[in-house]
Amino acid sequence: MNNLQFDFTVDKSTNSVCIVKEFDAELPLVWDAFTKPEILDQWWAPKPLTSKTKKMDFIVGGRRFYAMIVPDGQEHWGIQDFTSISPKTNFKWVSYFADKDENINTELPSSNWDLNFSEQAGKTKVSIVIKHKTLADIEMLIQMGFKEGFTMTLNFLAELLTQKVN
Amino acid sequence: MRIYLQPIGFINANRQMRRDIFQAIADPTRRAIIVLIALQAMTPNAIADNFNTTRQAVSKHLRILTECEIVKQEQKGREIFYSLEIDKMKEIDKWVEQFRNIWETKFNQLDNLLSTIKSKKNEQFAI
Numbered sequence: 001m002n003n004l005q006f007d008f009t010v011d012k013s014t015n016s017v018c019i020v021k022e023f024d025a026e027l028p029l030v031w032d033a034f035t036k037p038e039i040l041d042q043w044w045a046p047k048p049l050t051s052k053t054k055k056m057d058f059i060v061g062g063r064r065f066y067a068m069i070v071p072d073g074q075e076h077w078g079i080q081d082f083t084s085i086s087p088k089t090n091f092k093w094v095s096y097f098a099d100k101d102e103n104i105n106t107e108l109p110s111s112n113w114d115l116n117f118s119e120q121a122g123k124t125k126v127s128i129v130i131k132h133k134t135l136a137d138i139e140m141l142i143q144m145g146f147k148e149g150f151t152m153t154l155n156f157l158a159e160l161l162t163q164k165v166n
Numbered sequence: 167m168r169i170y171l172q173p174i175g176f177i178n179a180n181r182q183m184r185r186d187i188f189q190a191i192a193d194p195t196r197r198a199i200i201v202l203i204a205l206q207a208m209t210p211n212a213i214a215d216n217f218n219t220t221r222q223a224v225s226k227h228l229r230i231l232t233e234c235e236i237v238k239q240e241q242k243g244r245e246i247f248y249s250l251e252i253d254k255m256k257e258i259d260k261w262v263e264q265f266r267n268i269w270e271t272k273f274n275q276l277d278n279l280l281s282t283i284k285s286k287k288n289e290q291f292a293i
Contacts, residue, residue, distance in 0.1 A: 004277070006269075006270065006273060008266045008269055019269060021269075021273050023273075023276065023277065023280055024277070024280065024281070025280040025281075025283075025284060029280060029283060029284070030280065033276055033279065033280060039279065039283075042275070042279050043272055043273075043275035043276040043279050044272065045272075046267075046268045046269075046271035046272050046275070047271060047275070
């Protein structure tokens with residue numbers, strides 16, 4: 001049984017999405033999973049999407065430039081600019097949507113990510129706060145994520161229906 | 167204005183349940199139409215250009231989507247534009263809780279990955 005903590009809340013008063021997740025692993029390993037591209041790419045994209053990090057320079061002022069790839073091959077590019085790093089404790093980035101040539105899409109909302117790591121009795125808790133400029137931005141991202149997830153769900157559903165029919 | 171766009175069966179919708187949102191997504195062409203108009207309002211002709219079926223077939227799908235109240239129509243000049251009724255779509259959102267699920271999926275993947283890495287490390291120590 002998986003009884004590790006997982007909370008997901010939207011705080012409308014601070015335009016923030018708050019996520020708390022506990023992992024059954026020691027802190028250095030979880031820290032690596034969030035900060036090393038070769039591990040990140042194995043879990044960052046929810047299946048059936050895949051993640052591909054084109055470059056990542058994990059230093060203050062550095063950048064991760066990556067794509068989320070949908071099953072039909074379409075690539076959605078994103079940028080994370082690292083603004084603060086306290087090793088094994090906290091790091092922050094600003095998130096942008098981009099095109100394949102690493103140009104930031106200024107029409108889509110950016111967001112500020114703040115990740116805190118702490119360990120207790122061999123379990124590591126990660127608290128993520130994603131702060132947006134306006135509530136409308138959250139709505140937009142939820143709708144976009146919603147659309148993405150919705151399309152995925154539709155495909156799963158279609159698969160399920162096919163299996164049932166055959 | 168909106169009230170005029172509601173299908174006639176709307177008033178009895180709760181009792182009759184003639185069309186619901188899951189009927190809207192039951193057909194692959196309708197799913198494709200939903201994805202098409204999610205980002206921008208489109209005319210029936212522009213929508214039909216994306217499919218190999220007849221315009222009549224596309225307009226039949228649009229009628230069903232309208233009856234499911236998942237799309238709304240807006241008259242601009244002589245053209246009718248169809249767009250997605252996001253609030254209605256949220257009914258499915260509630261059903262699947264997908265936004266949370268995306269994170270849940272990601273974290274499940276990470277949980278599995280961490281346990282794989284951990285057991286590999288233990289193997290190394292055992293040797």
